[in-house]
Every structure is written in structure tokens, then in C-alpha cells.
Amino acid sequence: MQAGSAMNEGSDILLRQLGAQFPRLSTSAFRGQTRIVVPRDELLELLRPLKERFGFDMLVDLTCVDYLHHRDATDRFGLVYLLVQTESGRRLTVRVYVNEPDLSVPSVVSLWEGANWLEREVWDMFGIRFPGHPDLRRILLPEQFTAHPLRKDYPLQGRGERHNFPVLTRSQA
Amino acid sequence: MPLTPLDTPRVSPLAGEDYLWTLNFGPQHPATHTTLRIVIKLDGERVVDAQPDIGYLHSGFEKIGEHLDYNQYVTVTDRMNYVSPIANNVAWHQAVETLLGIELTPRCRYIRVIVAELARISDHLLSVGAMGLDVGAFTFFLYAFYQRERIYDIFEALCGARFTNSYTRVGGLMHDMTPLVVEKIRAFVREFPATLHDMERLLNRNRIFVDRTRGVGVLTREDAIHRSVSGPVARASGVPRDLRKDEPYLAYADFDFQVCCAAAGDCFARYYVRMAEMRESLRIVAQAVEHLPAGPINVGPEERAALPGKSAVYQTIEGTITHFELVMANRGFVVPCEEAYAAVEAPNGELGFYLVGDGSNVAYRARCRPPSFLHFALFPHLIRGHTLSDVVAVLGSLNIIAAELDR
Numbered sequence: 177m178q179a180g181s182a183m184n185e186g187s188d189i190l191l192r193q194l195g196a197q198f199p200r201l202s203t204s205a206f207r208g209q210t211r212i213v214v215p216r217d218e219l220l221e222l223l224r225p226l227k228e229r230f231g232f233d234m235l236v237d238l239t240c241v242d243y244l245h246h247r248d249a250t251d252r253f254g255l256v257y258l259l260v261q262t263e264s265g266r267r268l269t270v271r272v273y274v275n276e277p278d279l280s281v282p283s284v285v286s287l288w289e290g291a292n293w294l295e296r297e298v299w300d301m302f303g304i305r306f307p308g309h310p311d312l313r314r315i316l317l318p319e320q321f322t323a324h325p326l327r328k329d330y331p332l333q334g335r336g337e338r339h340n341f342p343v344l345t346r347s348q349a
Numbered sequence: 350m351p352l353t354p355l356d357t358p359r360v361s362p363l364a365g366e367d368y369l370w371t372l373n374f375g376p377q378h379p380a381t382h383t384t385l386r387i388v389i390k391l392d393g394e395r396v397v398d399a400q401p402d403i404g405y406l407h408s409g410f411e412k413i414g415e416h417l418d419y420n421q422y423v424t425v426t427d428r429m430n431y432v433s434p435i436a437n438n439v440a441w442h443q444a445v446e447t448l449l450g451i452e453l454t455p456r457c458r459y460i461r462v463i464v465a466e467l468a469r470i471s472d473h474l475l476s477v478g479a480m481g482l483d484v485g486a487f488t489f490f491l492y493a494f495y496q497r498e499r500i501y502d503i504f505e506a507l508c509g510a511r512f513t514n515s516y517t518r519v520g521g522l523m524h525d526m527t528p529l530v531v532e533k534i535r536a537f538v539r540e541f542p543a544t545l546h547d548m549e550r551l552l553n554r555n556r557i558f559v560d561r562t563r564g565v566g567v568l569t570r571e572d573a574i575h576r577s578v579s580g581p582v583a584r585a586s587g588v589p590r591d592l593r594k595d596e597p598y599l600a601y602a603d604f605d606f607q608v609c610c611a612a613a614g615d616c617f618a619r620y621y622v623r624m625a626e627m628r629e630s631l632r633i634v635a636q637a638v639e640h641l642p643a644g645p646i647n648v649g650p651e652e653r654a655a656l657p658g659k660s661a662v663y664q665t666i667e668g669t670i671t672h673f674e675l676v677m678a679n680r681g682f683v684v685p686c687e688e689a690y691a692a693v694e695a696p697n698g699e700l701g702f703y704l705v706g707d708g709s710n711v712a713y714r715a716r717c718r719p720p721s722f723l724h725f726a727l728f729p730h731l732i733r734g735h736t737l738s739d740v741v742a743v744l745g746s747l748n749i750i751a752a753e754l755d756r
Binding site for chain 2 (some may be wrong): 184190206207209211216233235236237241242246247248257258265267269288289290291292293297301314315316317325326332345348
């Protein structure tokens with residue numbers, strides 16, 4: 177309990193400092209997890225001081241959610257950056273929303289090398305580009321694949337599995 | 350959705366260096382243990398560059414997670430890190446219960462701790478055993494595998510399945526622990542240290558093993574943090590991060606155990622940390638099994654999460670209501686329209702799930718944060734400058750499980 181309240185106090189101070197610097201931030205909390213929503217053009221400006229001044233030195237995860245059919249969602253994609261302070265174990269979630277047609281978010285590989293494969297996976301599964309990424313190729317799916325299967329308009333079965341690949345008959349093989 | 354070509358064509362920094370030999374390692378190779386491929390550029394026997402190519406086992410687990418309900422998906426998590434499936438079960442339902450806001454019963458927490466720690470021992474046994482096998486220590490591998498067999502026996506007595514356990518449920522467990530299981534665990538706790546001692550004596554000061562692993566694949570502390578490394582790999586590089594201590598979930602706050610760290614960050618340090626962690630896990634299991642609280646394993650009907658027992662269904666009105674609420678197709682769990690992340694210290698590192706709920710019984714998005722994925726990304730960095738024979742030592746020390754890597 178003690179540790180929990182100290183942690184909340186710490187995140188209050190953090191959020192106040194960040195709010196003074198970035199007036200367009202919005203914050204929320206759920207089950208003790210602090211979350212920040214930042215406009216896309218301020219993402220790198222926010223993440224850099226978070227890493228260098230506030231000690232969120234590890235990027236735990238980077239993922240994406242497609243809100244196409246989600247109840248009361250206004251944006252199409254939401255990127256989620258899960259940060260942690262390795263000294264204290266405190267976590268922070270940073271979210272960015274992107275909409276079609278401009279599906280790109282600045283790459284954070286310059287801040288955390290760990291983002292390299294995570295951003296490739298998001299590109300692979302959701303088709304979001306990361307300008308500034310050193311090597312943005314598909315990672316899990318074959319290079320010839322033409323869709324982004326974790327998007328909500330991609331069906332669970334029946335599409336994209338076979339028609340992308342040439343059919344080899346027995347005589348050709 | 351046509352795939353547009355990439356902005357810049359990839360130019361290898363090594364273009365023009367014709368004398369380099371390109372070697373294709375995998376996807377079928379005994380030392381990869383699973384299906385993964387590495388394209389290695391060699392200068393003589395020295396590795397100049399390595400390019401991992403993954404995705405051979407990609408089976409769309411995250412897409413399936415958007416179509417199976419919170420109890421059904423646990424069977425899929427079994428297939429992620431199949432070396433310690435029960436730890437994945439615990440991780441998945443930890444995330445679901447965080448999203449749903451369910452407080453587990455003390456007995457359930459203790460049992461989950463016990464099975465998670467047994468899974469850690471069995472995972473580390475396979476990991477160090479296979480690493481020993483790859484660098485030539487066959488006996489060591491057999492010692493390790495025999496003990497894994499005993500842990501399988503415990504799981505079989507516990508839930509009927511040896512391998513793909515699917516043991517946890519939302520708000521509880523599939524079965525309670527029987528006296529037979531407790532007896533088997535006590536026997537294991539009593540007898541395992543002798544084998545562990547033998548294993549340490551076989552390799553810790555073994556000249557061949559030490560020469561092949563010490564100073565190989567060194568990961569510095571800064572790099573470990575910079576590259577999002579977790580678990581034993583990070584601890585072997587001197588990052589004292591262990592979610593069991595940092596954010597004590599389940600009942601880990603009740604137990605006396607140490608976080609095992611090393612400073613060297615090489616393959617030997619990773620082996621050594623895993624060996625030391627097995628001892629600590631065994632201590633946790635011993636404490637938990639002796640202080641196992643009595644009481645129910647599932648949360649009560651007021652939570653509307655776990656199916657009540659048959660006597661409660663037939664004899665109490667709350668039990669009947671809960672039963673119907675859970676089994677009727679148009680009813681189910683009370684899921685908030687929210688997002689939550691929860692992680693556990695899985696044997697391989699931080700295994701987390703980022704869940705988005707939309708009010709239905711099925712997750713809107715079930716992102717898995719697989720430790721192997723981030724560890725395999727390290728591989729080119731670790732192997733550069735070492736020889737071809739070090740590839741298997743580094744791969745073994747990272748414990749890459751391709752099913753978890755590709756999901």
C-alpha cells in the first residue's frame with residue numbers, strides 16, 4: 177500500500193511536469209496504470225526527455241491496436257509504447273493515434289534499439305510506416321504478402337493465404 | 350491493400366566484399382532446436398554479419414486471440430513457449446484478471462506460484478541442457494531431461510496433461526491440488542538439489558565448456574537496457590530487474606528468495622544465472638507448498654468469473670445465477686471497455702499481454718509481448734566477430750523458442 181501511494185505521488189509529479197511542457201497531452205489511469213496520449217508530431221519530443229530526464233530507459237513493448245470496430249473509438253489506429261524505469265520498476269504507457277491516409281509515425285529506433293523488430297512487426301501486421309527506421313521490412317510474413325493481417329478488416333480465414341503465391345504443378349516442379 | 354515498395358532499397362554495408370562466404374543456417378538444423386533461419390556472412394571462420402530470418406512458425410496467435418474467449422485462449426498460450434506452457438497460462442490469466450479487476454483467492458495465488466516456479470525450473474533445465482548439448486556436453490543434457498520428466502509427472506498428477514496444461518481459468522484454476530501432487534512436489538524438492546549439484550559439478554569448472562562460453566556473446570548492461578532485454582539474459586548482464594521483486598504479483602511478496610545476477614553478460618553468465626535461479630525457484634516452491642493456504646481456489650459467485658461448483662449451483666441462488674450468467678451465450682464476464690497490460694516474470698523474461706476489452710467475452714486485441722522476440726533481435730549484435738562454432742553457444746544461451754518468437 178505504502179509503495180503504491182508513493183508511486184502514485186511520483187507519477188502525479190511526473191504528469192504535472194510533463195503537462196506544463198506539453199499542453200496537448202491527455203492523461204488517464206486504469207487499474208493503477210498511467211497512460212498518456214500524445215499528438216503524433218510531439219511523440220519524439222516527449223519520448224526523448226522521458227528517456228533522458230525522467231529515467232524511462234527501457235522500451236518494454238511497442239504495439240498497435242486497430243480501433244475499426246471498437247465501441248466509441250474516434251481514431252483508426254492507436255500505437256502503444258510501454259516504458260519502464262529499470263531503477264524503480266515504474267511503468268508508463270504512451271499512446272499515439274494515427275488515421276488514414278497518413279499512416280506513419282516517427283521511428284524511435286534512435287532512442288531504443290529494441291524498437292527495431294517491434295516496429296517491423298507493427299509495419300508487417302498493421303501497415304504503419306516508421307520514417308527513420310533503418311530497415312523497415314516485413315518480419316513474420318513473407319515479403320510477397322500483400323496485406324496486413326491484424327487489421328480488423330482482414331478476415332480470420334480465407335484471404336491472403338494462397339492467392340499470393342504461384343501455383344506449381346507437378347510437371348513444373 | 351497492395352504492398353508498396355519500400356522507400357529506400359537495402360544496400361548491405363558489405364557490398365563488394367566478394368571474399369565473404371554466405372552460409373545459410375536453418376531453418377532445419379539440429380542446433381536451432383526449432384524452426385528459425387540465420388544467414389551468416391563468414392570471413393574464414395569468423396562471423397562478419399548475421400541476418401536472422403524469422404516467421405516460419407507464424408500461426409497468427411494474436412489474430413486467434415481476437416476470436417476466442419478469455420478461457421478458450423489459454424489453450425493457445427500453451428503453444429507459445431511450449432517448454433514451460435503453464436507459465437504462459439499464468440501470464441495470460443494474470444492479464445485477463447487485471448483487465449477484469451478480479452482479486453484471486455490466496456490458495457489460487459499460491460498454487461499458481463508453485464506451478465510457475467516448477468515451469469521455470471523445467472524451462473531452465475531444457476535451456477541449459479540444450480546449451481550443454483550444443484557445445485558437446487551430452488551427459489549434462491540427459492541429467493537435465495530426466496528431471497524435466499519428473500516435473501511433467503507432477504503436472505500430469507495435477508491437471509491430467511503433461512505438456513499442454515491449460516491449467517488456469519479466469520478467476521481460478523482447473524483443479525485443486527491433491528495430496529498426491531503435494532507429495533510428488535515434496536519428493537522433487539527433496540531430491541532435485543542432488544541432481545542440480547551434479548550438474549553444476551559437470552559444467553561449472555569444465556575446461557571445454559568454460560572455454561567455449563566465457564567471453565562469447567558479451568552483452569553489456571547499457572545494451573541490455575537499450576535493446577529491451579529482460580529475464581535471465583538481462584540479469585546475466587547486471588540488470589537487477591525481476592518482476593517477482595519489482596512488482597510482486599500473485600503471492601511473491603510472501604516468499605524469501607534472491608534475484609540472481611551476474612556482471613559478465615557472456616554465455617557462461619547466462620548459463621550460471623539460470624542454474625542459480627533453479628535453486629531459488631526450488632526455495633520458493635518449498636516455502637509455498639508448506640504454507641499452502643486452505644480455502645477455495647476459485648473466486649466466489651459475486652465476481653461472476655469462475656463457474657461455481659455443482660453443489661453451489663443446485664443449492665444456492667447465487668450459484669445458480671452465476672452459472673447461468675457464465676454459460677448463456679449472450680451473457681458472460683463483465684469486461685470494461687478499457688485497455689490493460691500485465692506481465693509476469695516468465696522463465697525466458699518478461700512475458701506480458703496487452704489486452705483491449707470491448708465489453709464482450711472476446712478480447713478486442715490480445716497482444717503478447719514475447720521475450721524470445723526481443724532476445725533473438727540481439728543475435729547479430731552478439732555474434733559479430735565470433736567464430737561459426739560460437740553460433741550454437743550464443744543461440745543456446747539466449748534460449749530462443751521459435752513458437753514464442755513467431756506466435
